[in-house]
Amino acid sequence: MKRITSRFVLLIATAAVLPLVLYGAISVRSLRNGTTSSASEGNKKVAKQVAEQVSLYMRGNTRVLRSIGAELSASALTPWQKERIVKDYVLQFPEFREITLFDDAGAPLVTSALSTSRLVVPEVARRRLDATYIAPVRLDDDSLPTTTIAVHLTQSQQGRGWIVGEIALEELWRMVDKIRVGNEGYALIVGEDGRLIAHGNPDEKRRIAASDENRASEALRFAAEFRAGKDSYREYRSENGRVMMATAAAADSPQWTVIVEQPKVEALATARSIETQLLTAILLALLGTVILGYLWGRTFIQRIFALTRVTRSIAEGKLETRVAISGHDEIRELGDAFNSMADRLVELQADIRKQERQVMFGRIAAGLVHDLSHPIQNIGNSCKLILKMWEDAEYRDTFRRMVEREMQVVKRVLEDLQNIAKPIPLERFPIELNRSVSDAIESMQGLAETAGITLRAELAGEALYIEGDLFALGRVYRNLVVNAIQATAPGGLVAAAVEGHGDRVQVRVSDTGCGIPADRLQAVFEDFVTTKRRGLGLGLAITRKIVEQLGGRISVASEVGKGTTFVIDFPRTTARPMAQAAG
């Protein structure tokens, strides 16, 4: 039955789990894809914003230089004033390490440098005569990247000229340092020649100085690929082995690339957290379902168990047992039906008992009538005759003997009834079986002869003793032998054999009579059961009672048409009759 419970729980759990697991798998997948997409899109926006800031930064610096140019061109200024203007701008805008004004031939006119200007007008700018020229990033004297902006002045007081500013990229670093995506996402700026010129991660700034090393980095490869027109999103493994999600955006002027990279673990941290929560929720739901299913299934199955228990109880004969099932469902109806069935069973049993009592009573009455009517009728007839033949002394004597004989019959019938109802009083003494059997057979030779039956005793070769009651044993032999004689057709044989088997001794009474049908064989020892046409049928019942009271067993084997054998078996005793023991 427990397997049913398990199956029941499994069924409920499976019914709950499959949808939940399916839902969870789909949700997790969607969440991951969604978060990756959203994180990369978010980072892409950040990269674009940084790229715009970089462009703005450089445009702002260009505007500053233009402004200086305009200020220097505005009116006639002394060299001291011009120098002051240039120096003030450098102090005001730390983005510039130096600003120098050049004439059209490229000779320095005014510089913010304390000594000679380090700057020159870039050759490319002089050739192209663009309004503004941003030089490619180069390494300065301190081996750090820098660039210069050259603005062509066309309306200055001294004619055409150039104003050139050297950019301190450290200021750009400060701007980039402020860009942070999550806790570990940083922005990088890669120059047009693939050189790293800014890195928002303080610990990665060393790569800016280590130019050879940084060219091998995945971020720079990605920047190069992006510049070549490939996708703006890529995942790669960083030098420290972490998977990075990187997005790229291009600054328009200068042609720098901004990369925003973030460890994938961090980018998906929220999704992972939600995943964990979702899985936890699913597991909890599953656990709850199993527990609830188990509890509910147990409640359900318990009622079936209750029915089973009551069924077993009734099967054991406890017909008064009833099942109490709660609820209002089919199981409750089944329980009610079962109880109704049990009630009906009790009624039927009462009816059967009543009928059995009636049958038994009829049988007893019929048996009594059979067993008593003959002696009573004999006595009655003899009483009628005695009135007529009172004078006949011989008849009176016959009458007396007849009355005594018939009264003995009546008495025996009544004793049998009494013996069935109460224990038979026995007095146990050591009895030698050969002798007791021999005496009994001898006493019934006359009866056997009358019936035309051969009756013989087959005694054991040694004396066999049991603890028995001689009178009661005689009755046992008599019952068995008389039954055998009555069941045996004239010419047949009835034998009583005594055998010893170790510590047991047996008396076998066999006949060559009609035999007992197998279906009635086991009932021959019951009260009021007889194979004879009439009578109470108490003989074998009393026989078994005596044998069992003496500590023995009785069994029967029979074959219809061939004969029947009763075997009584007693424990052997070493005790001897008192007289023998004394002699």
Next chain:
Amino acid sequence: MRIGLGAPADGVRGVGVGAVINLFKNDSWLSLRPDGRPAERIAIGWNWDAAGTTLHLKLRPGVYFHDGSLLTPDIAARALRKTARENGGAFTSVTSVSPSGDDAVDIHLKERNAFILTELAGAMVVKPEDENVGTGPFKLDSQDEDGGVLSAFPKYYRGSPALAGVTVTNYPTQRKAWAAMMRGDIDMLYEVSRDAADFVEAEKTVRSYTFERPYYIPLVFNVRHPLLKNPEVRRAIDQAVDREAIVRDGMAGRGKPADGPISPQNWAYSPPPVPVAFNPAEARLRLQKLAGAKLVSASGDAAKLTFTCLVFANDPRFERLASVVQKQLADVGIDMKLQPVPQKDLIHRVGAGEFDAYLFEASGRALNRVYEFWHYSDGGFNNTGYRSADEVLDRIRGTLSDDATIRKDVAALQRVLHEDPPAAFLTWPVTSRAVSRRFDVAPEPNRDILANVWQWRVAAAGQQAAR
């Protein structure tokens, strides 16, 4: 350990690479506490005779030179005699040095001079016969103008250093030294440039140690200059200088405004009677009055006071700061021209009195340094012609142990320097050193980590990984 410093290599002895190597190679006779008082080092005790002209110096036992010889009173006396001969300052008062018993020397002075003790804190113990043989934790293996190599000295009196050796490399600028550290070429940045300090501090592989180095930056005037000789002009300049703005715009916030040449940490420090205040309006007013009295000669611009300020060339530490000062003075009509000159030339020109003004960095931890810099010295390094503080400085020098008197005289000195300023005292820069986390440094609060260099060691592998 590889140490990098950024200083223009212009061959001045005792600065740049030489100064850094000295820190590892040598010990001073005495040390200075953060408050400027002398403390024991190679000498473990001292006392004056009754006249205050003989200093009895008890030597630490068991101090060895790098050549394996023991520091004896005889060697100590010879070494001190050589130091006194070759150095100025308080050593000019020394007449003789003699061994005293088994463990001491006596320094005889021609006059009472309290500064001899703090002077000994700046004087290194070197073998008289070979200045490269010191008693410090590391011995010099080789040295040139680009750097030096030192190895651990196992017989160092405080115990054998944990580091096997030190390599010092000089870079032309602090910025270049920083780039070298970023590349991993060096393990320690001797001095972090102000512009790079916030980047270095943010880096997790490096640890920064910031401390207030007791050095100040003054704009020193030549009081023989026809215009600058007028205290009113110098006071006007002093008022025109916005020290907060100098720290903010010229030093990236890494400094503190200065109110004089004495470190606020010095035990005898007292602030000026009137706080130094930025007051450009009053500065202009003073200059206008001077112009009215024709005390100021115009140069191009009728109302312009013009002078030239010498600045260390190729040293970004001073360039920006000088530009800020220049702008502030220009705002009140003073044309301070900046002339960058190599350090060696600057020292020469100042000593020759061929200057109007100059920007410099000077020590303000101990009073002897204040004396040396601001007491008149004909032909010496501080050839500014300034004499106003001589009297009070001489009083301080002659007071051997009376703290109250010294404090009173220091207050008087501050008053003199305020009323007749020999310089505009600008800032006390904050110094940062940076060391790779691969090394365990034993820092002390607000003190130079190099004081404990013999205790530094390579960090355990686990600690390095954790970092």
